[in-house]
């Protein structure tokens with residue numbers, strides 16, 4: 001058995017209780033009350049409700065989690081709350097042990113006991129073993145990086161490039177290679193919620209930190225900047241505050257729309273901006289809309305924010321969404337069925353954070369249920385996130401699936417082009433419309449470019465023959481039908 005040595009509880013009587021009023025139940029309930037105050041109800045429900053207290057004896061509380069995935073997730077995201085709660089409830093020397101259910105398909109759960117991970121310490125040990133002398137320096141850099149408020153998981157390698165972010169991506173790479181010495185100063189990234197603005201800006205910061213050890217990179221949210229500024233005024237530390245920011249080499253400020261209406265803060269930003277810009281230091285900003293649309297920001301600041309380049313990020317298209325899902329799965333070391341990936345990519349369209357949320361929720365639910373993640377399971381698990389799961393199967397759905405399959409536009413499909421993939425796509429669209437909907441020949445003809453019903457009959461017969469004869473065409477049609485079914489689930 002492995003032991004957690006991060007916390008040690010005072011010695012208690014070695015009392016083991018197995019009923020509802022057991023001591024482990026009481027300790028755990030109090031911990032849950034403390035944890036509940038810090039995290040949102042959905043996260044609490046997902047991650048803490050399934051945990052069972054198993055034992056409290058000697059100086060240690062043992063909790064049972066449904067899988068190693070659960071254990072790793074809790075350790076990565078909630079260990080701090082857990083430790084604090086234990087300390088509050090039991091005292092300063094608490095010890096925690098996880099019992100992990102490995103497989104409950106064969107009757108009795110098989111459990112594995114693990115202590116909490118001390119991620120930093122483990123990381124240090126790991127680097128040390130691999131690297132000998134360089135280890136400490138690598139670790140020290142990691143620690144410094146934390147002070148820059150950069151999250152090392154946000155890199156260019158983990159950022160999927162698509163039409164939605166291609167300008168922002170290219171500009172960010174260029175800035176990362178040559179901070180302060182390029183035409184993109186400031187670089188402003190703008191776009192809707194959860195589309196990767198923070199990720200792309202932090203990727204610049206991380207790249208600069210990797211390649212230029214001595215550079216002072218700082219990521220700060222506008223909110224934190226504004227709060228620190230007010231505190232500095234109140235504590236008579238405004239001089240230190242100003243000189244701290246004026247000494248940064250790459251200053252990254254997130255969500256600058258938050259400065260709207262904050263005149264004093266804007267004035268401070270104005271002076272910091274001027275000092276940094278004049279000394280060729282790089283400034284990177286993000287906003288939830290174009291700078292010109294942010295109300296309540298002084299003109300002199302707006303004009304400076306427009307000196308460099310503003311690049312937008314749009315919601316990702318279908319192919320990019322799929323690529324993002326695959327990349328996130330790869331990073332988590334898991335794989336989903338193609339149908340499941342397509343279902344998520346089809347239904348979560350506006351926010352990459354929500355795409356990630358779906359993956360996490362599925363993995364969490366699977367750890368509990370220990371069943372395969374198929375389409376049905378996905379639908380029921382994600383019903384709170386994907387609200388409109390049942391869509392009408394109509395001619396628009398068929399049009400969308402056919403266009404995506406052949407990489408053609410809806411104008412192509414409805415137009416007069418006789419190019420092979422367009423005319424075949426059009427015929428398949430009409431054939432599937434007849435097969436999968438109650439639409440009349442007239443309605444189908446009108447929808448696909450105002451064609452008369454004899455053209456529709458010809459298309460249906462042509463494709464029906466291809467389907468009957470099997471082969472490649474049939475495969476294509478089956479695949480498109482499958483995609484239509486997924487879109488309309």
Ligand SMILES: Nc1ncnc2c1ncn2[C@@H]1O[C@H](COP(=O)(O)OP(=O)(O)OP(=O)(O)O)[C@@H](O)[C@H]1O
Pocket residue numbers: 158159160161165191192193194195196197198199200288324327352353356
């Ligand atoms: N193109 C992408 N490739 C891979 N991951 C992405 C991509 N875009 C966004 N993400 C991921 O989506 C999540 C949300 O991104 P991020 O926090 O950067 O969005 P944001 O635009 O800053 O959101 P907000 O407006 O809420 O601040 C992050 O985990 C990020 O890694």
